Amino acid sequence: MDLPRTRHNPWRGLFLVAGLVACSLCPASAQIYINPEFLKWFVGEESELIVMDMPKVVTDISWHRGTQPSEDTRIISYQPPSKTWAPGPEYNSRMNVTSYGNLYFSRAEWGDTGHYTVRVATDREKQTATALFQVGEPSGKPGLSLNATSVAEYLDPVLATCHTDATKVLWHVNSRLVSSNDQMTLSPDNKTLTLHWVRRYDSVQCQIVNFKDEVQRSELIVLSVTYGPYDVSLWSKPQNVFDTIGAEIGSKVEINCTTLSCWPSPKYRWTHNGAPLSYSGHSITLWSLTKEQLGRYRCVLENPATGLSLYREVIVDRPRDSLQADSSFHLSGYFSGVLIVLTFLGGVSLCGLLAFKLTQLCSARRNPVLQVPTSDL
Structure with missing residues (x-):
């Protein structure tokens, strides 16, 4: 017995090919992710985990604690078509899902720190995204103190301490970021700076980067430096x-x-x-x-x-x-006196010598001496 043959429809193949071509041209949904710029919050702050690249048509959005979405880890879910919410085992009154699918915290607490996973379902697929949510204590403006109020230039050291609970501490000397070198040494935790010697007008300031990567600086202290004298x-x-x-x-x-x-x-x-x-x-x-x-x-x-x-x-x-005039006057007077004395003494000596010779000559004439030859004796 011959089986009945299926009647051939020439338009059927055309419709099938057109459908395949159309599906190939449909863009695939972008992969969702949680905005990384809003993952760190301070205790007590109102915060939100924001889903990016959310599909336009969503049937279910559920948030979970941890990296593995399951019924046991579910915090809360939301069905956009019916606009209904369903709390899960990890739900608390501070959490909710917004109509945009974001996880909202009315007040962040220490215990909220951890991984969170969102699962988004559409008619065609399911996507998940996970991020680490961190809650930290706000850091106030750091304090700065020095061990000495007045130091001598190039002679005295200075110990500067940055008072803060922050873990990332930086130092500025004369408004420039510094590290350990021949002039200064930083402690292992960077909370103390030792200046082995200082110069006049040197300034010191510490800087912290808090939990949310925000920068805060201490007051700027200009050192009281004594110096000199170096010239007269x-x-x-x-x-x-x-x-x-x-x-x-x-x-x-x-x-x-x-x-x-x-x-x-x-x-x-x-x-x-x-x-x-x-x-x-x-x-x-x-x-x-x-x-x-x-x-x-x-x-x-x-x-x-x-x-x-x-x-x-x-x-x-x-x-x-004046000295030369006075010196010439005194010297000429002195030598004049000496010359007069010497002249006088010389004259007296000469006169005495002449008198002595004349006396000898006169005496010889009065008493002549007869000289007898020795042969007559």
Whole structure:
């Protein structure tokens, strides 16, 4: 017996091919994921896990605690077609699913930290996405303290401490980010910075990066640095030349001693020919110069804060032309006196010698001596 043959429809094959072509042109749904920019929250904050690339037509959205979605780990589910919610075993009153499919927390708590998985179902497929949700304690502005309020330049070390509970601490010296080097050392937890030496106008500041990767900085502290003296300048009236002041007896003499590289201001001491003077300022004035005031003057600058001291010396003497005039006068008078005495003594000696010779000659003439030849004896 022959089986009945199926009647052939020529349009059937065309419809089948068209359907396959149309399906191949339909774009596949994008893979959903949880926005990574909103995964860290502080305790007590209102927070939300946001689903990205959500399909347009969804039949069911369910959120789960952990990485494996199941009925035991379900927090809550939402059916958009009926707009109904169904709490699960992990549900609590602070959680809910929004109409956009996001998991909402009215107040985040420490215990909420962990992995969360969302499962989205459509008529054609099911997709899942997992993310780590973190809840941390907010970090306040860090505090900064130093172990010394005043230090000497290039001499004293400084220990700076950043007071914070944050785990990521950075340091800025003179507004530049620093690390351990020859001048400074950071502790293993980066919460203390040791400056082995400092310079004037140095500033210190610590910076933290909190749980949410937000940056906060402490107050900026400019160090109180003492320094110097490193130089001494001396000027006078009359003007000194090669550290010598030429001044006439009875004239006025001013000597000033200063420095531009000292903090705090230095203390001054003066000596005259090694003997201390009562002057304590940066200048002295000799109102009417006397011979006793001629000589070597020393200005000493001392900084008790750094323990450093410097000095500068100057000689007060009469001008050279006056000295030469006086010297020529005294020398000519002296030699004149000596010459007179020598002349007088020489004259007396010469006269005595001549008198002695004349006496001998006269005596010889009065008493002649007869000389007898030896052959007659």
